[in-house]
Amino acid sequence: MKMPKLSALAVALILTGCASAPDYKQPSNALTETFLNQSVEGVHSGHNLEGQLTNAHWWSQFDDPMLNQLIEDAQNQSIPLKVASERIKSAQAFNRIVESFKVPTVNLGAGYTSYGISDNDPLLGAAVSSNNPLGTALIDSDQSAFHAGMTIAWELDLFGRIDNQAKAASIRAEQAEIMRQGLTTLITSDVIHNYLQYRGAQERKAIALDLVNDQQQTLELVEKVHRSGYGSQLDVARAKAMLAATKAVIPQLETAENAHQQRLAILLGESPSAMQSRLNAISPLPAFNGVIPTGLPSDLLQRRPDLQIAEREMAAQNAELAAAVANQYPKFYLTGSPGVLANDFDDLFNSNSSTWLASIGVSWNIFDGGRTDAMIKLQESRFEASALSYQHAVNSAIGEVETLLNGYGNSQQYQALISEAKSETDTAVGKAISLYRAGLIDYLTVLDAQRQQHAMRDREVAARLQTANMVVGLNKALGGDWEM
Template identity: 30%
Template sequence: MILVAALLGGCAVGPDYRTPLLATPAHWSRTGGVTTAPPTLPRWWARLHDPLLDRLVTEAVGGNLDVATASARVREARASYRQAVGALLPTIANSDSARLVNGTNSLSAMPGGTNIGTPSSSVGSNDAAGLYQAGFDASWELDLFGANRRAVEAAGYGIDASDENLRAVLMTLVGDVASNYVQARGYQARIALARRTALSQDETTKITRNRLAAGTASAADLANATGQAATTRAFVPTLEAAYAEAVHRLSVLTGRPPAALADRMARPGPIPTPKLPVPAGVPADVLLLRPDVRLAERRYAQSTARVGQAEAALYPSVSLTGNIATSGTKLGDLGRNSSISWSLGPTLTVPIFKGGKLRAAVDIAQAQRDQQFLAYQASVLAALKDVEDALVSLGHERSRNGLLATSTTAYRQAASLSQSLYRSGSSSFLDVLTAERSLYSAEDALLQSRVKIVADYIALNKALGAGWDGDVDVLTPEVIDADTGPHPAGAIPLRRAAP
């Protein structure tokens, strides 16, 4: 039997995993503004040249709660792997006992064992004597059809999946930190623009009031000028609320209370400007660079190994079991005057009738494997879509930004001319109102477009798989237990009875 087990030791049932080959386009549909050079992913946010953003990204990696959760899952996966490996090894347990025996007894070998010692001394029927036993039990499942090895294989894929999940969380985190930071800077710029414009419109109101006193303007002109300045100033509270929300999100992403970054962000800074064009590589790169795609592939591999684990349960299992024990009436006799018993032999377990449970378990594992394969395909398509969307959005926004810059320049000239003509009495006040309103709208749209370009740049880097490439502590637990060894149990608080 042992020889047969040795011969079958390398046997494993179930499918062997092979990485699927999925067809991807040869190139991206839109190449404007990008190059086919390999993506430059390490520390991509540093190319925005904002030192505060660099620090916030580093702080977020160290303090974000989602990252800490993903790190704990890495530790869990590694422990699960060690647990699965332990099933491949023999188990040995020590068994000691001590009890009192009444009557006349003679120590004998354990059932199934061989008595190679001498009987112990007898005791009277009314006397009590001690009976001490010590021994070891051992067992080893030979894993003929690879159930435990498939479990180890699945656990190994689980480690890979947890690592990729951590990278996916980091990818999302870095992108979210950069996005909220840029949004906050954009709101600051729009707030400053609204305040500057309102002050300029206040000057127009002052000029109109003087002209009204001189009889060269109407009360309607003064009312329109006052109303336009107030309307522009009314945008400020809305923008300030949006700015505060962006800072709150940014603070929470770094693992801090919502208002923790208010002081550090209070001083306005420029809207970061990305360096374009962006190296986007080829579509096949997402299969290797996107952590969420690699996560889906590892989960598919893990589910494939579990199919083999379920199929192995259909076959017989063989275990080698053995024990050795010694007993005596005195504790000191265990090593001298004692009875020693031992047993050794194989145990064969054959699943004859389980009511279809084992075959159903195989069908469940196969269905779960199919789900993971489809999830992998879906993740690839989603990744390709993310890149295509980001490329299209970035390309169109750059074109739109150029047109907005042209319109802003034209409206600025128109506003300046209308003010001059109005002061000289050569233009109506309606022309001034229209020019100022159009200039403010164009400048605000230009700022939003600049933010949108950076947001598309961030989205493109995320879509390509850019994330954190530094070290992350996955070894230190979040909760440090105290008094973990045997110790007196604490008092259990009693619930107060209801009156």
């Protein structure tokens, strides 16, 4: 019995069913409906009537024009952001390169050819030599021709190898854009953080200078009392120690002030002197006067760039796996070379000068020592790793938001208690001055109350700075569009 014969196209159609690429579906995550720490003061679910979050340009709620300008300039001038933009262009260009393999490649060519045939040529030597039975050359040994034409080549992507490679390249281009968005968020949050730290260091230094002035007066008074014979050397030593300890804080605050100023210059791509000119005027530490919309845990999947990149990585690995599966099946090629060929240029474009060549071919790697199968296993492993990485990124994102929500709530409580303590020290200073004027206490008691007041002022600034940094961190963890 004769076996039925299958044409190449029939074989290709049969194999197409075997080479079907694994379908990609976005991963589903079992997330809670709300955050555990959602009840923190100053936050809410944040959805408007259209179901969208409303925290665009949230930093404007610090109500600091200088901060707004720094952010705008950073997003326009930052060198890393410019590099990220170039990487987007590179990824898009690579995508176009891969996409180009889907369509035929057409090359145009023209030229003039001249060649000579040797009398000793094993094939044509007898035809050009007169030493043959006919006694005369049959063709000229010198030949030349003009030619023009094109070459067309096309791979029939029956199994989706090229198509899936193009999908992977397209996803990589998407990732490059998402990475720039993530870098914008990172740089913007870094600008806000360093600006807050800079203003906080300025304010704390001013408080320290006031305290130095008060402690200098205390030392002078203690020394005066000691010289009059009513004080002790211990009081003088204590006053000097307190003054020296306060003075020691000032260089540290100046170092912090300079470090954050230099960091801002780097983030904005400016010179240190230009940034110093920007920040020359002393300004108080800005306070956040808004409410933070958190949304739902599921919103993080679409808002955080790191989660978007992780999800797109799964899609890219899936496409590369599909390309590896398709690579084990035959590749079909169509080629054609229409053109014209003539001995004389004047005859080149006559109808009799046309020439052509067409072919169809197939290439099938049936044995490679297991390399193709290993490549499939490699891509499968990479896909599984990307899926696990995505799940880990989701868990980390939820944990980060929960931690910052809790920290934001605690920092607000801490700030409120410190503000209450500062208010009490202000009251204590007022009472001490009143008692001193009534002659009921000495001036050292007044100066000690003022010292405690300055110390509490410093702690109050540190508490406000901690709360502001929590605001920055929480908004960063929630993701969203940070573009100006």
